[in-house]
Amino acid sequence: MFKYKKFNFIPIFVLLTFIPIIFKGYIVFILPQYILFGVLAMSLAFIWGNAGILSFGQASFFAIGGYTFGLLIKFFPVINHFFLGSLIVIFLGFVVAVITSYFLFSAGVKATYFVLATLALSILTEQLAVTKSTLTGGWNGLFVDRINIKVGDFTLLDLSGDVNFFYLILFISLITYLILNYLENNKIGKVLRGIRENENRMLAMGYKTSFYKTVAFGVSGSVAALAGALYAAHASFISPSIAGVLFSTEVVVWVAIGGRYSLLGAFAGGIIVSFLSNYLSTITPQYWQLFLGIIFIVTIIFFKDGLAGIFKKRYERNNIK
């Protein structure tokens, strides 16, 4: 039988692949940033959908990734090296997430308190970015040079062009999706869903739930940090607002609308909602935010599965026939 779920990522990525071929100009430049927001949304959906852990701190990992990458390029030009920078960022995101979360999870802190702790993390990161202005540029933000991917002196991929960068980011987000999807469909994903449904039961069955939750949050943190690093590299700029509470909130809204139980739904939600936000906020900034808030409420009350849930229901209905 053709398994819908296994291959449903193909259409969306194929669609994205064709965009630089069909369109030219601004959209090719700007779309990768929305794709990275989609990756950020996936990082949240991974823990929220599977483990039921909501984090208001995704933006802070995003910012930590962006600033670290920017500072590495700025102060260690010797490491003009995409891979090394990315690896450092992934590692850092993982470590920060594991340290914050292990401390809380191992004590069995309630999920709602965890939300507050991550909210505090966002506030701190934003303040750190604002006040350490000698390093981060304060409110003015940090400018990041665009670098090429090099192996020795040989330029592997020239990133000064928008099309190349587009495909690099698309490729990385595909890999990220496949990794997260793999984790989701294997033991850790199953254990996490067990924790979501009933943590005490999983504990009684002998699973060290705090360990699984911590690892999941670490993975989520490193994905968010990587997305942030690529964002900084692509936009050539990162500012404190990207670390803040409001941006963290936006991520939650994307995932809620896209569908918290589906990585792809969250990915699409991140791309579509952030694109619409940016587009409509130039036309009607205030009413759009209001509208988004109302959609958010309606989604939580009536469509818990978000956009992905609507597609899934349709598919199932057609299949039964």
Added chain:
Amino acid sequence: MEFIGISIDVFLITSTLALAAFGLAIIYGLIGVINMGHGAMLTLGAYLTWYFMSLNIPFFLCIIFSGIGVALVGIALEHFIIRKFYDRPFDTLLLTWAFFLITTEVIKIIFGTDFKNIEAPIAGAFEVFGVNIPAYRFLVCLFTIFLITISNIIFLKTDLGIKIRALIQNKEVAGLMGLDINLTYKAVFCFGSFMAGIAGGLIAPMLSIDPYMGNIYLVRSFFVVIVGGVGHLLSGTVIGSFLIGGTETLFAIFSDQVVSQASVFLLAIVLLRLRPNGIMNKKDV
């Protein structure tokens, strides 16, 4: 001399924090709704006060009016949305957060995004032991103590208080005893919103009003309530505020704002881990 100055500072900040957190302590502590819209309620209270002030209504009445205004908004929120989700605390968290988003946008549309200022109704300062205390802040302090004491008396000594406590202790049995659960929930939510509105109005003259001013207090208020112990209206709120406010003041003396914020959050998180039920609650509840 310096010690007296610091203690007075701690005292002022503790009471301001307690005032800001009190509405949250009521809603979260008594009916278990994680009210992420608390910050927006504070902001709304501040803006309403600013609006009534511009109509030349006396300050004291403005505060009462904005408390009532926010209480009405709170009742509407409870009636149309929150009451259907009392058994799903995590969803109420998201819904109240959406309430925050929407309220903030409405405030921006109605009042604009520029800073507003309210002049303190009582200007000047007086001197105690050679330390200047702003008269208005001192008065707010006294008023806070008054509010919390009165609320505690209502909670512990009156009929309504007994009903609320019965509700917390055992919802089903309280319902079987003929208590109107829905109405009591609504009353508590309304009272919490009222307190948030009043707090917003009272805090407004101490800083400039902008659509996100409540956010400064949201997380701190939560930490106050959690650290102090959920459900302990008087002692929990006061001790929580003292710990959070005191740490912040002390660290602010010899370091910058970020370090003091960070140490406050760190303290709160460490306390949260060691005593997940708060200082005032027994460890293994």
